[in-house]
Amino acid sequence: MLSIILILFTSFFFTGIILRTKSITSGRKGPGILQPVSDVKRLFRKGSVYSETTSIIFRIAPVIGFSSVLMACLVVPFGSYKGIVSFDGDFIFFAYILALGKFFSIISAMDTGSSFEGMGASREALYSMFAEPAFFILIGSFALLTGKTSFYEIFSSLHLGSSITYMLGGMAAFVLIMIAMIENSRMPVDDPKTHLELTMIHEVMILDNSGFDLGLILTAGYLKFAMYGAIIADFFIGGLSLVWAVPLFLFIQFLFAVMVGLIESFMARFRMNHNPQFILALSSVSFLIFLGVLLVLEKFV
Amino acid sequence: MALINIILIILLSAVIAILSANTTGKGIITLSAVIVIGFISSFVAIQALTGTSYEVTFTGTVIFGKVPVSIDALSAWFILLINFTLITGALYGFNYMKRYAERRSEITLHCIAFLFVQFSLLGICSVQNGFVFLLLWELMAISNFILVIFNHNKPDNIKAGINYIVQSHISIVFIMLGFIYVAFKTGNYNFEAIADFSGHQSTLAGTVLFLCFFIGFAIKAGFVPFHTWLPYAHPAAPSHVSGIMSGVVIKIGIYGILRMLLLIKTDYTTIGYIILFVSVFTGIYGVMLATVQHDLKRLLAYHSIENIGIIGMGIGIGCIGLGSANKWMAILGFSGAMLHTLNHSLFKSLLFFSAGNILQAAQTVNIERLGGIIKKMPKTSILFLISAIAICGLPPLNGFISEFLIFGGIYNWLYSASLLSLMAIIFSLVGLVLIGGLAMLCFTKAFSIVFLGNPRSVMADEVIETGFWQLFPMYLTASLMILIALFPALFLNVLQGPVNLYINPVDFNLNFIEVASVKSLQIINRLFAVFILFVLGVVALRKILSRNKIISSAPTWGCGYGAADSKLQYTANSFVRSYSKLAKPVLDIEKTDIVVDEVFPGVKHYGTDPYDKIERIFIDKPVKLLNRITELFLFLQNGQLQRYILYGIIFITAVICLPLIAEKILTILKFLNNL
Numbered sequence: 001m002l003s004i005i006l007i008l009f010t011s012f013f014f015t016g017i018i019l020r021t022k023s024i025t026s027g028r029k030g031p032g033i034l035q036p037v038s039d040v041k042r043l044f045r046k047g048s049v050y051s052e053t054t055s056i057i058f059r060i061a062p063v064i065g066f067s068s069v070l071m072a073c074l075v076v077p078f079g080s081y082k083g084i085v086s087f088d089g090d091f092i093f094f095a096y097i098l099a100l101g102k103f104f105s106i107i108s109a110m111d112t113g114s115s116f117e118g119m120g121a122s123r124e125a126l127y128s129m130f131a132e133p134a135f136f137i138l139i140g141s142f143a144l145l146t147g148k149t150s151f152y153e154i155f156s157s158l159h160l161g162s163s164i165t166y167m168l169g170g171m172a173a174f175v176l177i178m179i180a181m182i183e184n185s186r187m188p189v190d191d192p193k194t195h196l197e198l199t200m201i202h203e204v205m206i207l208d209n210s211g212f213d214l215g216l217i218l219t220a221g222y223l224k225f226a227m228y229g230a231i232i233a234d235f236f237i238g239g240l241s242l243v244w245a246v247p248l249f250l251f252i253q254f255l256f257a258v259m260v261g262l263i264e265s266f267m268a269r270f271r272m273n274h275n276p277q278f279i280l281a282l283s284s285v286s287f288l289i290f291l292g293v294l295l296v297l298e299k300f301v
Numbered sequence: 302m303a304l305i306n307i308i309l310i311i312l313l314s315a316v317i318a319i320l321s322a323n324t325t326g327k328g329i330i331t332l333s334a335v336i337v338i339g340f341i342s343s344f345v346a347i348q349a350l351t352g353t354s355y356e357v358t359f360t361g362t363v364i365f366g367k368v369p370v371s372i373d374a375l376s377a378w379f380i381l382l383i384n385f386t387l388i389t390g391a392l393y394g395f396n397y398m399k400r401y402a403e404r405r406s407e408i409t410l411h412c413i414a415f416l417f418v419q420f421s422l423l424g425i426c427s428v429q430n431g432f433v434f435l436l437l438w439e440l441m442a443i444s445n446f447i448l449v450i451f452n453h454n455k456p457d458n459i460k461a462g463i464n465y466i467v468q469s470h471i472s473i474v475f476i477m478l479g480f481i482y483v484a485f486k487t488g489n490y491n492f493e494a495i496a497d498f499s500g501h502q503s504t505l506a507g508t509v510l511f512l513c514f515f516i517g518f519a520i521k522a523g524f525v526p527f528h529t530w531l532p533y534a535h536p537a538a539p540s541h542v543s544g545i546m547s548g549v550v551i552k553i554g555i556y557g558i559l560r561m562l563l564l565i566k567t568d569y570t571t572i573g574y575i576i577l578f579v580s581v582f583t584g585i586y587g588v589m590l591a592t593v594q595h596d597l598k599r600l601l602a603y604h605s606i607e608n609i610g611i612i613g614m615g616i617g618i619g620c621i622g623l624g625s626a627n628k629w630m631a632i633l634g635f636s637g638a639m640l641h642t643l644n645h646s647l648f649k650s651l652l653f654f655s656a657g658n659i660l661q662a663a664q665t666v667n668i669e670r671l672g673g674i675i676k677k678m679p680k681t682s683i684l685f686l687i688s689a690i691a692i693c694g695l696p697p698l699n700g701f702i703s704e705f706l707i708f709g710g711i712y713n714w715l716y717s718a719s720l721l722s723l724m725a726i727i728f729s730l731v732g733l734v735l736i737g738g739l740a741m742l743c744f745t746k747a748f749s750i751v752f753l754g755n756p757r758s759v760m761a762d763e764v765i766e767t768g769f770w771q772l773f774p775m776y777l778t779a780s781l782m783i784l785i786a787l788f789p790a791l792f793l794n795v796l797q798g799p800v801n802l803y804i805n806p807v808d809f810n811l812n813f814i815e816v817a818s819v820k821s822l823q824i825i826n827r828l829f830a831v832f833i834l835f836v837l838g839v840v841a842l843r844k845i846l847s848r849n850k851i852i853s854s855a856p857t858w859g860c861g862y863g864a865a866d867s868k869l870q871y872t873a874n875s876f877v878r879s880y881s882k883l884a885k886p887v888l889d890i891e892k893t894d895i896v897v898d899e900v901f902p903g904v905k906h907y908g909t910d911p912y913d914k915i916e917r918i919f920i921d922k923p924v925k926l927l928n929r930i931t932e933l934f935l936f937l938q939n940g941q942l943q944r945y946i947l948y949g950i951i952f953i954t955a956v957i958c959l960p961l962i963a964e965k966i967l968t969i970l971k972f973l974n975n976l
Contacts, residue, residue: 044846045846045850046850047847047850047851047852047853048847048850048852048853049852049853049854049855050852050853050854050855051854051855051856051857051858052854052855052856052857053673053754053755053856053857054857055675055676055753056675056679057675057686057753060836060840063836063839063840063843064836066839067832067835067836067839068832070835071828071831071832071835074828074831085824085828087820087821087824087825088709088712088817088818088820088821089705089708089709089712089817089818089821090821092705092708093696093705093821093825093828096694096695096696096701096737097696097832099693099695099737099738099741100690100695100696100697102741103690103693103695103741103744103745106745106749107745107748107749107753110745110749110750110753110754110871110876111749111753111754112754112857112858113672113673113753113754113755113857113867113870114857114858114859114865114870115865115869115870115871116858116860117871118870118871118875118876119871119875121745121749121871121876122871122875122876122877122878122879123879125741125742125745125746125876126742126879126880126883128738128741129735129738129739129741129742130738132734132735132737132738133730133731133734133735133738136730136731136734137727137730137731140712140715140726140727140730143712143715144715144718144723147715147716149712149715149817197860207858208857208858211847211850212843212846212847213843216839272879273879273882276879276883283731287727290727294720294723299719299720299723
């Protein structure tokens with residue numbers, strides 16, 4: 001229960017903090033931290049325009065995308081406190097329900113018959129496919145380390161052994177940040193602020209969405225960020241008591257948001273054809289974590 | 302005993318009735334015979350699943366000897382899933398074939414072959430004698446061949462059919478080799494003999510015997526590299542036949558593998574690793590090729606290969622679980638494999654039936670020429686979408702359930718793992734995830750290019766929705782899929798019987814609910830319901846919030862360009878272009894490049910044609926070599942009838958004389974020896 005409240009809470013500020021960081025580093029005054037929330041609120045009150053080419057798929061896709069992120073949030077725990085539900089293999093459910101949302105966002109982009117949106121959809125499908133193995137190897141390694149197979153059990157028994165797990169946690173955080181950047185279509189892979197349709201991935205897919213639907217898609221994006229932030233935080237707050245865990249959680253989320261802002265300020269987007277290599281490299285980092293776990297468990301003897 | 306006789310009588314009287322009826326009558330007779338035989342055999346199967354297995358011994362003839370027939374839980378599971386797809390297939394085919402009503406004699410043959418396919422499939426599942434098994438296997442291969450080449454006026458279809466029947470016979474050779482080897486050693490063709498024999502042999506002999514059977518069954522099931530017949534046969538066949546072939550006929554290969562695992566007592570770990578490795582390779586290779594196909598039915602055929610890979614992974618994991626005495630792993634592996642067999646037979650037949658609807662409406666299944674069909678054929682489109690989501694293994698549909706069980710098996714394996722098996726775990730984990738990701742790429746492509754956007758050709762623009770009775774069997778299949786997704790516990794309970802056969806010693810108190818992953822499924826179930834509630838809630842919220850708002854429609858945003866037409870849309874080829882560039886080393890895509898050298902270029906064509914690299918290496922090269930050798934004897938075939946008669950005479954004389962001459966030589970040798 002705690003986790004979903006905290007995720008919802010942080011999602012209010014997350015994108016605002018990213019924008020604020022970006023404006024500070026570029027020397028602008030920039031919008032307030034709650035600006036993204038007011039954007040969504042305004043969108044929710046608007047009417048919408050639907051393309052004549054589109055079908056039912058286009059109308060249902062944002063709803064399914066949003067609901068899938070919400071469902072994924074349900075299984076994310078808070079350190080040693082369960083999420084709404086926790087069961088063996090919940091991370092499989094987590095990854096697959098997010099994939100369902102992506103499936104619909106891809107076909108909804110294709111539904112418009114626009115070549116720009118097709119381009120974005122094709123890229124999104126490819127990149128998310130490459131990002132999946134990294135996530136599964138990562139969680140698999142920690143399942144091997146702890147002997148548990150659910151998010152909650154993994155995180156609550158992660159730091160009972162040695163402090164070397166914090167190092168593995170650090171590497172895991174790196175992989176998860178990158179996965180979050182890919183899933184949220186952020187900087188090294190995709191540039192949300194680009195002005196040319198040909199260079200967009202996610203933004204170009206939602207060109208035709210408007211009003212309530214666009215608001216839903218944006219909200220799902222905010223939630224997704226906070227959700228990945230929560231998983232990253234979970235790697236560190238496992239054994240702590242609530243008094244320490246909540247501030248640390250918020251701090252990590254804050255740090256994550258600032259980091260995203262900094263990456264976006266100081267890095268250029270990769271060339272499109274370099275993206276798959278980059279994403280595949282993530283799988284090898286995950287594999288390194290796996291080897292690290294093998295070292296810890298002394299399997300190499 | 303009586304039941305088998307009843308089935309035989311129904312079959313024979315149906316065949317006789319088909320011969321004399323008119324075209325509609327033939328269809329009705331076939332349909333009702335399939336349904337009646339289906340219900341009788343399902344009745345026996347259900348009894349077997351609830352504990353009373355059916356066992357009789359046929360007195361047989363001089364040739365076969367006694368033929369034991371028995372239906373245990375494993376047979377029963379396969380009989381049930383075969384019957385379901387055959388009945389829906391027959392229902393669909395009945396309406397689908399109405400277009401060909403004027404082709405009377407072909408329809409007669411088609412109907413009879415259909416009945417024989419059902420009979421042989423059911424027979425294969427229940428007979429316990431190698432000799433009769435092979436006969437039925439042959440009957441199935443031939444009747445399937447007749448079904449495939451229904452549209453024989455296209456030379457490509459005949460070619461595909463011949464390709465199928467040749468490879469089927471290679472499969473028979475391997476299976477026969479296995480049976481004959483055992484019969485040679487024990488003098489008995491019955492299945493018990495295999496169990497007895499392998500129990501007293503070294504593990505190496507057992508493994509070799511199993512591999513012999515495995516190769517034979519793998520050709521039927523479509524494991525890479527034995528898959529090359531499949532992408533030709535499925536598109537060539539009429540759509541209901543494709544659905545049946547992909548849904549159940551290739552599954553009979555899986556049944557064979559599972560049956561042999563029960564019979565052959567050997568080192569399960571080694572076998573498990575072999576099956577797992579082949580399966581992961583099969584899965585990835587199948588989906589990699591599926592992604593670049595332009596022909597919808599061919600694309601689906603490659604997806605069958607992929608799903609056979611997933612099923613094989615479950616079997617492999619189950620075997621390794623057996624070998625390492627990891628009970629939960631074995632249970633999860635086998636139940637995942639068997640449930641996925643059912644699941645795949647459902648969504649794949651549904652996909653093929655949808656493809657059939659499109660083929661009849663638009664006269665083409667080349668996805669580059671389709672588009673925008675969802676507006677004209679909404680029901681077919683939604684059915685296709687449901688099965689596409691299911692085949693990608695996405696929640697909340699049945700594909701997710703079986704893949705979840707297989708994932709559970711892999712994660713269960715983690716605890717008892719050595720360094721080597723850890724590598725295998727990572728390999729299979731990455732394999733399964735990549736298969737899922739690629740399937741998603743492929744089906745987003747297939748669905749969106751075929752059904753969404755604007756029509757890419759006139760044919761796609763003029764389609765009309767299929768009639769209710771042709772859609773009816775598709776609704777049946779879709780509802781069973783949703784039933785599995787919502788109540789997996791029901792089906793897992795049924796699966797306890799067949800899975801229990803593998804657990805050694807048989808654990809009668811085995812309750813699937815104890816398995817952690819199965820417990821999780823109960824929760825996931827409820828989460829599905831929550832998910833649907835969420836979706837409905839958000840839709841309602843949108844309704845409420847946009848009550849007084851202006852909802853208008855306008856053309857798609859064209860980046861300022863207003864005259865965008867359907868030709869500007871993304872095509873299937875461009876959708877997977879970045880993928881196919883990455884996968885270039887594995888794929889074999891022929892491009893016909895265009896060179897523009899005139900000042901005013903005319904109409905130019907550019908095309909890509911994906912080809913199977915493994916086929917090039919394993920099939921085309923040996924065939925070319927064989928051709929070169931046989932060409933040396935070309936002079937024998939010179940078209941003169943007299944010569945051919947001469948060959949016949951020479952042959953007959955040789956057959957008669959050779960033994961006599963051999964005898965003479967032997968007596969001479971004996972005589973010399975005596976000297």
